[in-house]
Structure formats: structure tokens, C-alpha cells
Amino acid sequence: MRRFFQSLLLATCCFFSSTLLAYPNKPITIIVPQAPGGTNDIVGRLVAQRLGEQMKSSIVVENRPGAGGNIGTQWVANGPKDGHTLLMTISSAQAINPALYKNPGFDPVNDFVPIALVGSVPNVLLVNANFPAKTLDEFIKLVKSKPPGTYQYASAGNGTLNHLLGEMLNQSAGLSLQHIPYKGVAPALNDLLGGQIQIAFASLPSVLQYINTQKLVALGVSSAKRSPVLPDVPAIAEKIPGFSGTLWIGLFAPKGTPKPVIDKLQKEMQVTLANPELKEKLTASGVELANASPAEFAKLLQDDINRWAKIVKASGASLD
Structure with a gap:
């Protein structure tokens, strides 16, 4: 029995090692669940270009708009979990939609792993x-x-x-x-x-x-x-004390993506977002760059889900 578990552990380690060494072994697609021309599209393309250079890989940005961002977000949640399909989204889709829609088709916390918070606008x-x-x-x-x-x-x-x-x-x-x-x-x-x-x-x-x-x-x-x-x-x-509402932009991977791939993506994004040229372009576009760990990003998401749920309830807004 001991030999069996040792063999299983060795096989698991070899699998994760080979997964990390092989990744990425094909183009990465970043899904933007909003229409072209918006903030997420602008920021997503700037980040994708630099991340592709950093990882020496082809990265394609694909817009899948609809239902306030639900369609593209669902697609990533239900799609491949190998690190080659990622989600670049905004707080209104990830934190507001779960309160706004009776069935958004995804769980913002349990269906995704935070990779990096890019910034807010x-x-x-x-x-x-x-x-x-x-x-x-x-x-x-x-x-x-x-x-x-x-x-x-x-x-x-x-x-x-x-x-x-x-x-x-x-x-x-x-x-x-x-x-x-x-x-x-x-x-x-x-x-x-x-x-x-x-x-x-x-x-x-x-x-x-x-x-x-x-x-x-x-x-x-x-x-x-x-x-x-x-x-x-x-x-x-x-003029109106207490009035505040900003939009954050962040990169996620679907839950189930191998941990070595998650770790690699998080490290590569950290280096990417520190690039002076990218920082200059994002700042010039009006993005306030973030300096948050993946754990801090996860907490921000949960805090915003709780906050916007109260605001949506008070407004009476609801969508099928």
C-alpha cells in the first residue's frame, strides 16, 4: 500500500511538473465579456500584448459580450481548464451581476481563481x-x-x-x-x-x-x-459627500486549472504589470494601477459582491 501511494505521489508530481513545463503549448485566449471599445477591451488588449511578450506566447483577445457580461463569463467558467482560456473582466460583471440576475449562470467566487488585479477606473x-x-x-x-x-x-x-x-x-x-x-x-x-x-x-x-x-x-x-x-x-x-463607485479590471482563470499553471500566470502577470511602458500606457488611459496580491484581489471581489448586493436591492433593479 505504501508503494502504491508513493507511486501515486510521484505520478502526480510528474504530471504537475510536465504541465508547468509544457504551458503554454498553444495560443492563450483572453475572453473579454464586454463589447469592443469599452474600458475592459482597451485595458485587456494592452495587458494581453505585454503578457504575450513576457510569456513568449501568442495571446488573443476575444470579445464575447451579452447579458451584461454573463455570456462570456459563463463560457470561460464552462470551458477548458488548462490555462489557455482566461477571463479579463470588470467589477460590474463579476460583482454586481450575481445580485442583479436571478441566474447569471456562474458563481463569481467558486467558478474562478483570481490571477491579477490590474487596476481601477x-x-x-x-x-x-x-x-x-x-x-x-x-x-x-x-x-x-x-x-x-x-x-x-x-x-x-x-x-x-x-x-x-x-x-x-x-x-x-x-x-x-x-x-x-x-x-x-x-x-x-x-x-x-x-x-x-x-x-x-x-x-x-x-x-x-x-x-x-x-x-x-x-x-x-x-x-x-x-x-x-x-x-x-x-x-x-x-458636491455629494459619500458618492463613490469605481470600476476594477482583473484577470481570472476558471476553477480547476492546475495549480502550477495558476502560479505561473500569477507570477507572469506580476512581472507584466510592473513593466514601465505598460504602466505608462495604462496610467495615461485613466487606470489607477493596483498593487494587490491574488489573495487581496479575492477579498476585494467578495467585499464588492456584498456591497453591491445591498445597493442593487435598494434600487429594486432585477433582470431575468
Whole structure:
């Protein structure tokens, strides 16, 4: 019996050693469960390029949007567990959807292993360049002076962070903005730029170019403090104390991926995120880089699940 268990232990060790030595033995696919053009897509492609160089492997970013991120997330949870299929996702999909959907099709904690927290970004309260209010104070005063529903705001979809931030603004500032959900950030921005809708919350990386070219006006950021990228734009919390909601971006592997592969990915991502060129690109895009261990990332996920569950319940939002 002892020899049997010794042989089994030796075989297990050899398996894990060969798994690590062989990995990656084919292209790695990073699934982004949101549409092209959003923060996760922008950040995911920047990170994938550098990670591929670091690992000397081909890494492909594939968008699988739908159902607020559930479709792509489910696909990874149910897909191969060999380290060649990973998930780059955002807090609104991983931490909010479990409270928003009756059956999101995945368990954010038990179906995934955190690899690396890339960073966080604020959302920006934006208006079309022709909107009469040009400051946060003017905006609040104007909206309050009109009948409920006079002004509409766009989001990337029901239950997304930019949807819930609008609801938080309504509740905390006593406003009556009407929510108009879009199928992703790109069509919402197209209509905002074209004047079909005048107000939106959107993540900073996805709209920075339009703010810098004055095609859109930034009234406030959703982070507790001002963004270094937009130092002249106030935090909404300066006007409405306690208002805060940022979006984090992180890399996950499906649960069941061999531990040696997980360990390798975590180490490679640590080196990748320390790359000065990548750090500069991410910072310039409005990403506040993280400095968290995988364990700290796991705790952040659980804390956000608990936090947003309360906010979703209070808002009454629910999706099938």
C-alpha cells in the first residue's frame, strides 16, 4: 500500500511538473465579456500584448459580450481548464451581476481563481458639448428645475455600473434622470456624441479622447477623489459627500486549472504589470494601477459582491 501511494505521489508530481513545463503549448485566449471599445477591451488588449511578450506566447483577445457580461463569463467558467482560456473582466460583471440576475449562470467566487488585479477606473458624468450646463452645480440645478424625466442618461446596459451610478445620483442629489440602456458602451457614446442623448456615465478610458478634444464635457468623476488624468474635473463626492463607485479590471482563470499553471500566470502577470511602458500606457488611459496580491484581489471581489448586493436591492433593479 505504501508503494502504491508513493507511486501515486510521484505520478502526480510528474504530471504537475510536465504541465508547468509544457504551458503554454498553444495560443492563450483572453475572453473579454464586454463589447469592443469599452474600458475592459482597451485595458485587456494592452495587458494581453505585454503578457504575450513576457510569456513568449501568442495571446488573443476575444470579445464575447451579452447579458451584461454573463455570456462570456459563463463560457470561460464552462470551458477548458488548462490555462489557455482566461477571463479579463470588470467589477460590474463579476460583482454586481450575481445580485442583479436571478441566474447569471456562474458563481463569481467558486467558478474562478483570481490571477491579477490590474487596476481601477472612475466613471465620468458626461454631457454632450451642446448641453446648457457646463459644471456639476449647473447640471444639478438645471435637472431639478425641470419636470421628472425631462433629461435622460445613457448606460452600457441594465445593471451595469454606469446604470447604477445614475440611480445613485438620482437618489443622493434628488434628481429624476430617466435611464436609457444601450447594448454596450460604443452605441451609447455614438448617440451621446451625435446629440441623440445628452447625458451618460462612462468609464474614463473609453471617453478620455472625447473629453480631451472637447467633444464631450466632463462634469464629475465617480471616484472618491479627483483623477490625476482629469485634475480640473471635480469628484462628485465634493458636491455629494459619500458618492463613490469605481470600476476594477482583473484577470481570472476558471476553477480547476492546475495549480502550477495558476502560479505561473500569477507570477507572469506580476512581472507584466510592473513593466514601465505598460504602466505608462495604462496610467495615461485613466487606470489607477493596483498593487494587490491574488489573495487581496479575492477579498476585494467578495467585499464588492456584498456591497453591491445591498445597493442593487435598494434600487429594486432585477433582470431575468
